[in-house]
Amino acid sequence: MKRPSILFFDEFDSLAPKRGHDSTGVTDRVVTQLLARLDGAEGGARGAVVAASSRPDLLDPALLRPGRLHTHLYCALPDRDGRYEVLKILTKSVTVDKEVDLRELAELTDGYSPADLKSLLVTAQLTRLEKQLDNTDEKDMKSVVVLNEDIKSALQETKPSLSKEQRLFYDMM
Template sequence: TLLAKAVATESGANFIAVRGPEILSKWVGESERAIRKIFERARQAAPAVVFFDEIDAIAPARGARFDTSGVTDRIVNQMLAEMDGIQPLSNVVVIGATNRPDILDPALLRPGRFDRLIYVPPPDKEARKEIFKIHTKKVPLGEDVDLEKLAEMTEGYTGADIEAAVREAVMAKLREKLEVGKVEMRHFLEALKKVPPSLTKEDILRYERLAKELKKLTLG
């Protein structure tokens, strides 16, 4: 989401953010209508960036029947019609984010649609250290707090995981004494026990493999 916002800001374009699950409706035709309205807004506000977060919720492979009503099939059809249909989509960039690229409808990954695949890996050690710095900026830290060591200990943690760990460390301090004080290293170590990493090494390898396979698909 932050990357998509950065694209819009740097390009000076209007930013339209859409969470995939919000599109789904139990009423027949409402989901397709929502997609039409989004692209209509984008055309009117061009230049614009349309960002679909959790796009896998609304655009899984057609015929796979992830839902019994077939609404996702109709949403995919509507998206395809909007992205390269009769009405041109000028000065509008469409970006989608997903952690399940393997279930997306293949037609969306063809040229002229989502034809650029960018794999965003989990933060490395240096990035994790910077994320800790950001989330502890307003947290009074004890002298024994070693962000370098915490960065080493948090392999597989996403930015959200690190934010949750910092929040949990602050709560651990407050649970000791109901007063504001310095958060010490032991509070962070306690927090890491309660906030595990979202990603395992196997998960990361799987995503890297998927990225390579899908890149071949889009280039082919």
């Protein structure tokens, strides 16, 4: 008995970019073959094809027509409340001092993706670890308690991965 399945492609833009930009023609042949396979994969009872891309503008437009990848979902960056929820989840694995106000941090991190927020907390954690190693013998990451000063330092180092211009571009797509 055949079971339904989901075929998931991550970073799909690297697998199926717009044709005509490859001097060897190899990419064009791969995309053409992929289009043919997608055309043959119709019949929703057998499964679904899902693709993710952080650069949908680079995808070959033929992939996005009805019958292939016709439903498009835009996953916007989290708003302040969303960032607060992400920070609550992330701080389950990174110990922060009770003086650290996650709501304030959510306010300060406009334009940050969940991955950016994780990078921010890891940077703050490493900053605190370096200070602890200089002053104590503690080397266990679980003993590292991130302070407000570590967060402020990390905010100087860790910027959003998308510029305002890039965010506007994606919002308009």
